[in-house]
Amino acid sequence: MPSGRYSFHDTHDDTPLGEERFSCARGPSGWRYTAQTFSASGEPEGSIDLTLDLHSRPLRLELRHRGWQIRGGLLDGLSWVRSHQDDPTGEHAREGTERAHAFMGRSPAFLVATARLLRLQPGGATRLRLVHFTDPVLAPHTIDQGWTLEATDIHATDSGPLLVERYRVADLGTGEESIVHLAGDVLLAAPGIELEQLETPPSKAVDGPAEAG
Template sequence: MLSKPSGRYSFYDTHDSTPLGEERFSCAPGPSGWRYTAQTFSTDGEPDGSVDLTLDALSRPLRLELRSGLWQIRAGLLDGLSWVRSHQDDAEGQHAREGNDRAHAFAGRSPAFLVATARLLRLSPGSSSRLRVVTFTDPVLAPRTHDQGWTLDGTESHPTDNGPLVVERYRVADLATGEEGLVHLAGDVILAAPGIELEQLETPPSRTVDPGEYAE
């Protein structure tokens, strides 16, 4: 039986460790891919956004709805990646801005994007890849397109009550700025990454599977 992980991440400033809020999430694999939903909260505990990301069977970003404050992104696969950025006060959408890029994945503060990119690349230990991503930057979800480099440095297996837990260690670099960090991933849960800490996990991670394994 496939697990449906849920829990809570905390966000921190990567320079001085100032708390930046948290994200309460749930995610689940399925016959057509993978879905991640979350509510985000400010440091005072008030809801300030949401994440809804659906991947297709090839782990491409089929649909994305992202909210931060009064800003919203609706995005997905269309001639590469396409998106519409709008503001809640613009009910008629007169000032909405559309974007498109021949990119491979979306990125942003949510751990969902790191999981999605790792699933998309499917690297083997020691291998590397580079890809073009569209990053939506908090708090106004401004889009930025740039290249990332991913390397799977290695994996470790840890015994648990539910069987071995395989943790993958990725080195992820922004190729425009040279900034680099380590991402620790177990199945579809980020254990730790720059500015991200897993604070609570109510159910174990789902292991990475190939789409054919769902046909049961």
């Protein structure tokens, strides 16, 4: 069960933006990632609870940030409800649906989930539609991205060989590209995100149920 801490920073001037303390694991239904998020000053800001099914599709998502909340999942495409804690009756909640493949947001969980959903082979590339929830109000936006698995490399570690995947991710609306490095169900590096602490090694894969024993 990998657990640790990510830090976030502005990609232009490296201003600290906060951190995320996470844990993730495979289970009978697929894969689950949970985390608490904090501001740059250390104040609690929210949480994320993402569960994937056995095919790495978003079975359930609960995302909170500064009072805003998203509850969503896979239902004839992607469906979600956006609400605020100051509206306990849900009178002003807004529902959304989209023919998209997966959710996206600031958390590294979304990058891991998307990579696992695609299951690309080295050199493989594809494009997909995502529902992106942007801070600070978790506003939903539909975006199109292109993903390419450029290479996989084996790195020697104290706990054995570690397979690292290097993806090139392109925003098909703006043309902006970024490089994402993943090892199993842990993000090693991406623009604006750093892995600061990892208490246990990454799982080798998140596809399928946990192995017996």
